[in-house]
Amino acid sequence: MRLSFEERKAAARWAADATWMEQEKYLDDPEYMECVRDLIDHPAVRSMEKYIQHGSTTCLAHCIQVSYLSYHICRRFGWNSREAARAGLLHDMFLYDWHTHWRETGERFHGFTHPGKALRNAQQHFVLSPEESDIILRHMWPLTPVPPRTGAGFAVVYADKLCSLTETALQVRSWFAWNFLLRKA
Numbered sequence: 001m002r003l004s005f006e007e008r009k010a011a012a013r014w015a016a017d018a019t020w021m022e023q024e025k026y027l028d029d030p031e032y033m034e035c036v037r038d039l040i041d042h043p044a045v046r047s048m049e050k051y052i053q054h055g056s057t058t059c060l061a062h063c064i065q066v067s068y069l070s071y072h073i074c075r076r077f078g079w080n081s082r083e084a085a086r087a088g089l090l091h092d093m094f095l096y097d098w099h100t101h102w103r104e105t106g107e108r109f110h111g112f113t114h115p116g117k118a119l120r121n122a123q124q125h126f127v128l129s130p131e132e133s134d135i136i137l138r139h140m141w142p143l144t145p146v147p148p149r150t151g152a153g154f155a156v157v158y159a160d161k162l163c164s165l166t167e168t169a170l171q172v173r174s175w176f177a178w179n180f181l182l183r184k185a
């Protein structure tokens, strides 16, 4: 997968634009919505809104962004954009607050175990193709050792890393602004 420098810059700029999610601009893309229509309003998917992923970004917002970016990467490379859109939307449906999970349960390896939990939760509510299951299960590669089998899987790996980094960078930026600029003003 080789996005040009300009494409990578545009993707990073898009991921950092909070208004895209706030204004639900994905609703204006009928071809994307066609891929995820049966998933996106399902109560199990909407329940990801209760949990924070990074900074102030909810798991639901994170999953929609990963889904939408993966979908467009796949269209660009001729890969299966429908599978990327669907699996991207479900890839972090682990349904707990990972910031406090280890204190409440003693489980310390969220990074390694949550893809399996997300897959089991998704399979409780939806019928997934083998490729969609593989994308969810392998999305943490290379932290988990087995890479995804398909181009769509690599698109989700890339989109997930980019969105997570952007969410963390925005969190650090607002922390810095609050502590060093605004509080001292």
Ligand SMILES: [Fe+2]
Residues within 6 Å of the ligand: 091, 092, 114, 115, 139, 140
């Ligand atoms: Fe994840």
Ligand SMILES: [Fe+2]
Residues within 6 Å of the ligand: 062, 066, 091, 092, 160, 164
């Ligand atoms: Fe993720």
